[in-house]
Amino acid sequence: MHTALTELLGVEHPLVGFNRSPAVVAAVTNAGGYGVLAASMYTPAELDAQLHWIDQQVAGRPYGVDLLVPEKFAVSDPDDLVASLRAQIPAEHRAFVDALLDEYEVPVPATAAPEDETSDEIAAAINPAGAEALLDVAFSHPISMVANALGPPPADLVERAHAAGIVVASLVGARKHAERQLAAGVDILVAQGTEAGGHTGTVATTVLTPEVVAIAGDRPVLAAGGIATGDQMAAALALGAAGVWCGSVWLSSEEDITPRAVKEKFLAAGSSDTLRSRTITGKPARQLRSAWHDAWDRPGAPDPLPLPLQPMLVGGMWERVHAASAEGHPGATALDTYFIGQVVGGFSALRPAGDIAREMVSDCTRRLRALGELASS
Incomplete structure (x- = not known):
């Protein structure tokens, strides 16, 4: 298959x-x-x-990176970013999370530290200054695309990428978002429908994709959300997309690092077992419903904090839950979750990621040929 995307990325x-x-x-x-x-x-x-490892594995074949750079960021003391952010987390929220861990009797790891410094560093990186440090690393490797999933990328990111011959992509959840991204100079628009896992809006993929295609001009549009099979990939191309952006489907792969206990929950879930929630990142993100979400819905529960305060609040907690869940702890397993789209209902077994990709392409090709025969009959 040859599309504007395959030509642009050389795939x-x-x-x-x-x-x-x-x-x-x-x-x-x-x-x-x-x-x-x-x-x-x-x-x-x-x-x-991680990028050094990928470089060795792909032997010069193209790949890219995705960053989260929000337009708005809560910080009051740029000279001490992590401390400033932690000071903004209310005691009420800390007490709520601690009480929830006690309620589900999630054990404390023997090696637990007073504060999760790694989670702090990752959460603090979700801002223009922190993202720049990650970009410095990414641009030192032979990437060919950088994507931003939270709003238009800063002008200097676009300029820096283009100066290095790197394509810029951005995810959008509404036509008005696409218009802003086009004005920012992005090269690829990813029309992500509400079916998708992770941060997503409220418009369905089949509605959003043609809306974005209509205003994108010669810039490729990728459809995202609700795409995990070749038939769904063919449907996206029929809507005018130049390709598809898939995330959730790889959570059913053997190579994906999501804890096995969570994957088992994915395999048992239906397409209606997901929800959009702010309780992990501070922004609406689709994930598998668990006891965690039920607790935040209780009367008297605090409202989730904005990004990046919410991930700083819960980052260390999730490491603790994941570790206990992996050991079969029932309370931790009940709480455990991860970002996943509505395609989770189609998961039946774990398979190699390469097999998933090849099957999607093969089935898409077969479906497109069948549609072509239908049109000519």
Whole structure:
């Protein structure tokens, strides 16, 4: 398949695979698609190590990175960012999270530190200054695209990327967002419908994609949300997209680093078992419903904090929950969750990411040919 996306990125298939796991990124790229690493999940040092590994695995084939750079950021003391942010977290919220851990009897790891410094560093990086440190690392590797998932990218990010010959992509959840992204000079628009996992709006993919295509001009539009099969990929192309951006489907891959206990919950879930919630990142993000969300819905529960305060509040807690859940602790397993789209209802087994990518492309090709025969009959 040849589209505006495959020509721009120099790939064989118009399939973009977004994931925080370097092995998934490499597998998608090596299958002829385009892997994108969720860079904001790492500290600068961790990101450098992960990108070195990807470089070795893909042997010059193209891949990219994705960052979270919000337009608004809560900070009062730029000289001591982490301390300033932590000071803004109310005691009420700390007490709520601590009480929830006690209620579900989640054990404290023997190696637990008073504060989760790694989570602090990652959360603090979700701002223009922190993102710049990650960009410095990313631009030291042979990436060919950088994507921003939270609003228009800063002008200096676009200028820096273009000066280095790097394509800029941005995710949008509404036509008005796409208009702002086009004005910012992005090269690729990702029309992400509400079905998607992670940060998402309220407009469905089948409605949003043609709206964005209509105003994008010669810039490629990728459809995202509700796409995990070749048939769904073909539907996106039929809507005018130049390709697809897939994230949730890789959570059913063997290479994905999501804890096995959470993956088991994915395999047992239906498409209606997800919800959009601010309780992990501070912004609406689709994830698998669990006892965690039920607790925040109780009368008297505090409102989630804005980004990045909410992830700083709960970051260390999630490491504790994940660790206990992996050991089979029932309370931790009940709380455990992760970002996932409505396609979770189609998960039946864990498979290699490369196999998933190749099957999607093969099934998409077959569906497009069948549609072509239908049109000519």
